[in-house]
Amino acid sequence: MKRSKILALVLALALVCTTFAACGDNNTSSTASKPANSGTSSTAESSTGENSAESTPASDNMAYPGTPGDNEITINFGAEEKLNTLVETYSHCFALTKHYMVNLVQLDENDEVVPGVATEWTISDDGLVYNFKLREGMTWTNGEPVTAKDFTFAWEKLLTKDTGSNYAYFAYIFKNGEKFYNGECGIEDVGFKAVSDYELEVTLEGPTPYALFTFSFGSLAPVNQKFYEEVGADKYMTEAQYFNTNGAFKVESWTHDDSIVLVKNPDFYDADKVQLDKINCKMIIDSAAQLNAFQAGELDVCTLNADSREIMVNEDYPIQSYSDGAEFHMLFNTNNEVLANANIRKALSLAIDREAFIAAIAKGSNQVATSFTTGVNGVNGTPFRDDVLAEYDELFKKNADPDAAKEAWNKGLEELGITSEEAASKISMNTGNSDDATKQGAFFQEQFRTNLGIEIAVNPMTTQAQSDARDNRDYALDFTGWGPDYNDPMTFLDMWVTGNGNNSVDYSNPEYDKLIAEAGSTNDLELRQKNFLACEKLIADECPIAPVYWRMRDYVTSGKINNGYWRTTFTDFNFTYTTLK
Known part of the structure; x- marks a missing residue:
């Protein structure tokens, strides 16, 4: 979701819009024994076994040489967003955070839990x-020792409403966490305590089958x-001088909307295995500009959108891919007087030709989303989205159905007692201002014109303005993504629980809430699976969102980079242990 939670996982905004991060699972043994890997090669294997291609670093004889500095690399961070671990929400921010913050546990190149x-x-x-x-x-x-109290303090702040975290609910896994958030008990009643400086009890x-995995998530970082x-x-964490970190790097500078520079932390416990002295993080949101920077030797890693991917394919340049587990969907603000009607929402969803979107906009390895949840496994260890397909077939159709769309639209108009023109006048779509986001907005506008016979306005804006509008419910339609924070369907499905911090459509259904609450309070895996499948059906029936596609990420690296980096479903990107040629 990393909102991914999910997510929502974005590195460079090189595809079409922003991804949030989301929510956690992995059953591990009770005692950690595997050390963090410090020299792995890049991987493209998805932990859920979903479609992915193997990564191979660019060979010397065909690679762009990369940036000139010794022992440093330059990556594209993408659009600027909040980096305060207590309030950040975007996946590219959580990924960057892993370079300078260490949680209780970390994830390795295979998305397995290892010591932190x-x-x-x-x-x-x-x-x-x-x-x-x-x-x-x-x-x-700042020279202070890292102790158990740094975690209890951070988690108390996360659970304090005034902090304003969209991920406060992550700390509901602690006993009485939600009660404390709602002012119903004291912090001494919450299920975490520092037994001593170096012992923490939770x-x-x-x-909670995914609890251990959750402790690696950025919102649960110490403070x-x-x-x-x-x-x-x-x-706190709004300027370089206001960062206090415990990881492999520290924040040297932050030029807003331009760049962030990380430098090696010599006091990091694993510093002798960190080769890089510096990671320069540019903020380029235009896909063509990013590719130009890569070709000019100003970037060492470049995420590809459909157009830039085609350019690199034509150059016969080695393209690497991985599944980031992200799903992209249309948001329907249920506070909107027209979109409060389920038939209107269904009509808009039925008017979207998802295969045409892939062909014209997303392209590459991306896949049509026939349901919501992706990137995680179900109870049988198989991709949950395959389980949904086996149970219900396609909950969301690959192609537009204009007749069914118009039927639902007219039924909604009758229920609302308004004309088609009146309804359309109250619906507009917020988009980002990147080249890809602009294409997206135009695509959906044309879909609704062609398949429903309505005209809607499109409102391009900066990523931050778009995010703020969602938070303030100042929108009608929006297109965004969600990526998983842990390997369990809950990381997607609990987002639509009434009052969830990432439920930006304000969907509320007591039956849905009951299904999620029951799944979250049992170790009965079959019951959890049954409830999760039922939640997917409710999403399709009531359409608070309209899933459109599941994403694969394509990227290229310069000849400067050797290996020791990884890009995975739950890490997005990690260059901490990158080695250079």
Whole structure:
């Protein structure tokens, strides 16, 4: 979702719009034993076994040489967004955070949980109590030791409404976490405590198969209380001087809407395995400009959209791919007086030709979304989206159905007691202002014109303005993405629970809420699967969103990069251990 949660996972906004991050799973053994990998080659294997292509670094004889600096690389970060771990929401931000912040646990190149600040842990027989032993001698960049209290302080802030985190609900996994958020108990009643400086005990609210995986998520990163209170909540992580980090890199500079520079942290516990001295992060949102920068030796990694991919294919340049597990969908703001009607929403969904979108806009390896959830496994260890297909066939059709769309539209108009022109006048679509987002907006505008006979306005705006409009519910239609934060359908489906911080359409259905609550309070895997399938059916029946496509990410690297980096479904990108030629 990384909103992915998901997600929502974006590196360069090189496709069409923004992805949020989302929500967590992985059953692991009760004690960590596998060290973090420090020299892996790039991988394109999806942990869910979904369609992906193997990555191969560019060969010397055909690669663009890359940037000139020694022991440094330059990547494209994409559109600027919040980097405060307590309030950030975009996947490219969570990915960057992993370079300078270390959680209790981390993910390796295979999206497996490995030690982070915690070196080992035990889990009670009932799966509710986790005891973490923390790494001693680890320090913050302000010189303070990293201790268990840095986690309890961070999690308390995450659960404090005034912090304004869209991911506060991630901390509902802690016993009484939601009650504390709602002011119904004190912090001493919440299921986490610092037993000592280097021992942390966590008690869960209920069975949570993906809990350990969740502890790797950016919103649950530690925060040093002394530094946070010195700079103040309003300034924390808003400028380079207001970052206090514990990871492999530290933030040297931040030129807003232009670049972020990370430099190696010599005090990092694994510093001897970190070859790079610097990671330069550019903020280029135009896909053509990004490719031009790559070809000019100003970038070492370039994410490809449909047009730039075709250019590199024509050059016979090696293209790498991976599944980031992201799904992209149309949002229908149910607060809108017209879109509050389910038949109107269904009509708009039925008017979208998803195959035409892939052919004309997304292109590449992307796939039509016939349901919502993707990138994660179901109870049988198979991709959950395959389970949905087996149960219901296609919940969302690949091609537009103009007759069914018009029938639903007219039924909605009758229920609302308004004309088609009146309805259309109250519907507009917010888009980003990148070249790809502009093409998207024009595509959907034409789909509604052709298949429904209505005209809607399109409102291009900056990524931040578009995000703010969603948060403030100042929109009718929007197109965005969601990526998984952990390997379980819950990471997608709990987003539409009433009041969820990422439920930007304000969908509310007591039956849906009950299904998710039941799935979140049981270890019965078959029951969880049954409930998740039922949630997918409700989404299709009531259409608070209209899934459009599942994304594959294509990218190229310069001849400067050797290996030691990875791009995966749950990490997006990690260049911490990159080696150079």
